[in-house]
Amino acid sequence: MPVFLNPANAETWVLVGLLIFLGIVIFVAKAPKAVNAALDATTAKIQADLDEAARIREEAQRLLAQLKAERVEAEAQAKDMLAAAQEEARRYEIEAKAKLEESLARRQQLAERKIANAEAQAAAEVKAAAADMAAAAAEVVLTKRLAGAKTDPLIDNAISQLSSKLQ
Secondary structure, eight states, X not given: OOGGGOTTSHHHHHHHHXXXXXXXXXXXXXXXXXXXXXXXXXXXXXXXXXXXXXXXXXXXXXXHHHHHHHHHHHHHHHHHHXXXXXXXXXXXXHXXXXXXXXXXXXXXXXXXXXXXXXXXXXHHHHHHHHHHHHHHHHHHHXXXXXXXXXXXHHHHHHHHHHHHHHO
């Protein structure tokens, strides 16, 4: 058996101790690198997650600002639409008032014309009735005169003037 493989030999144990020490040194030398590599990978992943979160946050803030701007714009449009609707309602109110006044004026004129026509017709009827009454009264008066006299002095006078006018 070789000398260095004999367990009773001290050099064998020195060799075993040296190999264990070298294994530990190699392991210790590589272990921090492996731990550092694992930590670096975890750090990179965390940094990527943080970068993604920051990007998402920026996008969310941008969208929030955009939505706020759209809301402000929509409120302004709503105010403009409300003002336009109120102005249109005022305009319709003015137009309706003008049309109503015009219609009332036309109706008043029509009523006044009807009243004037009715007054003229009533006056004509009164004149006709007065003329009929005057004719009836004249007939009664003439009838009474002629009944009392055999000749009517007016007729005699008219006949005498007739002969002078004919000549």
